């Protein structure tokens with residue numbers, strides 16, 4: 001076992017649902033309706049219902065979901081969009097791709113954007129805020145939405161890691177102007193390739209989103225706007241329709257596995273989940289205040305325990321963002337966490353024995 005703990009056990013998950021997934025795939029093959037087939041519409045209805053949002057659109061990836069959301073809101077060259085530097089590159093990358101300027105605001109102890117620092121970053125060019133619900137924990141959306149409405153800004157929740165999580169009883173993805181998520185295989189709800197979704201509650205916005213992700217089409221070969229080919233394949237939607245049926249059970253398992261880590265790990269700073277939120281733990285991430293990360297990860301590797309670092313370099317220090325002129329020291333919390341955080345093996349299919357082995361070794365290494 002020591003040499004075979006998967007970081008995310010996708011194989012065990014497939015084996016658990018194999019019959020249903022295989023037959024869902026077969027029915028797409030039998031229909032030959034690979035693009036915008038029946039499973040796509042079915043998934044969109046299922047996703048909207050699941051999140052309690054009026055509208056959901058399946059889309060080719062979380063990255064494309066961010067891009068389409070920004071395009072649908074009319075974000076363009078010269079605009080500013082506020083976001084966190086402690087996230088996956090796609091969040092700021094799509095702002096920059098449109099010629100708009102990512103404006104970073106540091107995180108707090110929750111690893112999400114610090115709402116108390118947002119207001120001072122707003123200028124007359126600011127058009128939107130993209131809070132990221134990192135590691136599966138929703139942001140403080142009430143505070144962020146309040147600031148946004150005061151300055152008439154849109155809010156796009158980057159919920160690429162938090163599909164299924166809740167904030168004050170409401171589902172992530174349905175907490176702001178637009179919510180976007182990813183179905184990358186290792187995300188809490190993953191497909192078998194790239195995939196994502198966009199959520200909103202405004203019919204005009206939804207029509208724009210639907211059109212932009214399909215070449216700006218408004219009728220067959222009638223193109224009102226410049227758009228993309230960002231459709232999600234029927235095959236991926238068919239897989240997601242099956243996996244969504246088991247998703248709440250998987251979330252319960254994830255919460256239980258996180259609880260076991262949290263109750264048994266000593267000597268590490270552990271993820272905190274306030275009562276108003278439920279995290280889906282896209283990552284279970286920890287750090288030590290005493291030992292160097294590299295030392296811990298090396299020792300874990302010797303024991304056959306895989307780890308990952310989400311993320312080792314904050315976005316304001318990335319080469320592709322150098323033109324923004326930020327420097328080390330600008331966002332101390334993001335920099336500190338990027339230097340120390342690491343993620344443990346985690347999925348609904350992590351076995352009790354595997355978890356026990358990880359906990360025992362980690363406690364020994366950090367004692």
Ligand SMILES: *Cc1c(COP(=O)(O)O)cnc(C)c1O
Nearest residue numbers: 061062063088090160161182184
């Ligand atoms: C995964 C992820 C994305 C991008 O999603 P893809 O489906 O891989 O394009 C964007 N933002 C965050 C926070 C993510 O974790």
